[in-house]
Amino acid sequence: MKKALITGIAGQDGSYLAELLLEKGYEVFGMVRGADSASCDNLKRIRGRIEIIPGNLLELEDLKRIVGQCRPSEIYNLAARASSKTLITDPVVTAEVNGLAVARLLEAVRLVDPGIRVCQASSSEIYGRSTESPQNELTPFRPRNPYGVAKLFAQGMVASYREHYGIFACSSILFNHESPRRGREFVTRKISLAAARIKAGLAEALELGDLEARRDWGYAPDYVRGMWMMLQAAAPDDYVLATGESHSVREFCEVAFGRLGLDYRRYVLSRPEAARLPDSVPLVGDAGKAARQLSWRPTLGFEEIVRTMVDADSASVSGGSSS
Numbered sequence: 001m002k003k004a005l006i007t008g009i010a011g012q013d014g015s016y017l018a019e020l021l022l023e024k025g026y027e028v029f030g031m032v033r034g035a036d037s038a039s040c041d042n043l044k045r046i047r048g049r050i051e052i053i054p055g056n057l058l059e060l061e062d063l064k065r066i067v068g069q070c071r072p073s074e075i076y077n078l079a080a081r082a083s084s085k086t087l088i089t090d091p092v093v094t095a096e097v098n099g100l101a102v103a104r105l106l107e108a109v110r111l112v113d114p115g116i117r118v119c120q121a122s123s124s125e126i127y128g129r130s131t132e133s134p135q136n137e138l139t140p141f142r143p144r145n146p147y148g149v150a151k152l153f154a155q156g157m158v159a160s161y162r163e164h165y166g167i168f169a170c171s172s173i174l175f176n177h178e179s180p181r182r183g184r185e186f187v188t189r190k191i192s193l194a195a196a197r198i199k200a201g202l203a204e205a206l207e208l209g210d211l212e213a214r215r216d217w218g219y220a221p222d223y224v225r226g227m228w229m230m231l232q233a234a235a236p237d238d239y240v241l242a243t244g245e246s247h248s249v250r251e252f253c254e255v256a257f258g259r260l261g262l263d264y265r266r267y268v269l270s271r272p273e274a275a276r277l278p279d280s281v282p283l284v285g286d287a288g289k290a291a292r293q294l295s296w297r298p299t300l301g302f303e304e305i306v307r308t309m310v311d312a313d314s315a316s317v318s319g320g321s322s323s
Contacts, residue, residue: 005072007031007057007105008079009050012181013121015042017076017224022049024228029070031055031079042181057101063108067116074231075118077105082147082183091146098150106161106169117168117231118158124175124216124242124283126152136240136286137173155238162236170230172223175242175285178305179220180312187249188217191256192309196317198267199260207269211250216284218243219300219308229294242285243298255306260314 004021008014009030018028028050030043043050053070056062057079067075081097102120109116125148126141143149154171161167182189187208194206218241226241250264257264290296300308 001025001027002074003027003029003070003072004074004076005029005031005067005070006076006078007055008077009052010040010042011078012042012179012183012220013177013224014076014078015040015046015181016179016221017078017227018043018046018050020221020224020228022046027051029053029072031057031066033079057104058096060104060107063104064112067108067112071113072116075105075109075116076121076227076231077102077118078121080121080147080151088146094146095150095153098147099153102154103157106157106167109167110161110165114165114167117236118170119227119231120154120158120169120171121227122155122158122171122173122238123148123151124173124285126155126173127283130281130283133281134242134244134284134286137238137289159238168231168236170227170233170236171238172227172230173238173240173285174223175216175218175240175283177218177220177223177241178309180309181220182309188252188306188309189313191249191252192306193313193317194267195256195260195262195264195310196313198257199262199314200317202317205267205269207271208249208253209271211253211268211270212248214246214248214282216242216244216246216282217252217302217305218298219305222298222300226290226294226296229290229296233294237289237293239290239294239296240285240287241290241296242287243302244284244286245302246282246284247302251302252306255303256310259307259310 004026030052055066127135128142128144158169158171162169178188197203223241253264
C-alpha cells in the first residue's frame, strides 16, 4: 500500500486530494497546523479513514519527525497562506510559510528518505506582470506580490533539490481553481454564496472590486488529479495546470445569479477602489505540456463549475449539505 502525506489537508485541494488517494488505495496522512483543523467540514466524509498529524512547517526538526514517522512514498505540499489581506500586511510570514517552509520540507526529505516523491503546489501568481499570454512553463516569471515571490522561491528550491540531490520533486503551477469547498474569502465563493443568500432573502447585495478582472478558472478536483499524475510519471518535472480560457468576474456573477433566476446587475455593486492592480496581459495558462506528457485535461467547463458552486451553496443555505 502506498502512503501519502498531505500538508494543508483540511483545505479545498487537500481534501479533494485525500479522497482521490483513498480511492486509489493509499494510506493517507494529513499534516495540519493544529488539532482543531482536523475537524474541518471538508474532511467530514473521510475523517475516520485518514490520520491527522499536527505539525509546524516552520520547524525542520518537526518536519523530519513527521516524515520519519509516516514514511510516505509521496508528499504533497498544499499548505500556504493565500488570504490577500495578510499577504500584503505580513509579507515576512508569507515568505516563511510559502517559501522557506518548502525548503525545510525538501531538506527533511533529503535527510530522512530521498526516495520520497514530492509535489509542490505552485501558482500562476509567479507570472505576475507577464508580458506574454498564455503562460507556460517557459514563460518568464515576474511576480508582483509577496505570495508570488514566495511561491517562485519555493519552485526554485524544488528545481534545485531535483538537480543537485536527485529528489523526485515537481512543481504544479496551478492557475485559479474553484469548487464548493473554496474558502469564503475568495471572490468566486463570495459570489456563489451571496447569490444563494440573496435568493433565500438572507442578503440584499454584494460588493466587489473590478468586475472586469479576468482569470483562468478550473475545477479543483481536476487539478489535484493532475498533481497525482505528476508523481506517477517516469521523471520529475514542472507542469502548468490550467484551462486555457479567460473569464471575467462579471461573467462569473452573470452565470451564478442566473443559475437562480436572478439578474446580477440588480444586486452586485462594484467598488473600483477595492480592486487589485490590473494585469499587464491576461493570466491564462497553457497546459499543453501536461496534456502531452501526462494525458491530463480538465473535465469541467467554466459554467459547470459556477453552477456546481451555486447549487452547493444554495443547498447549504436552505439547510442541506454542500459538496
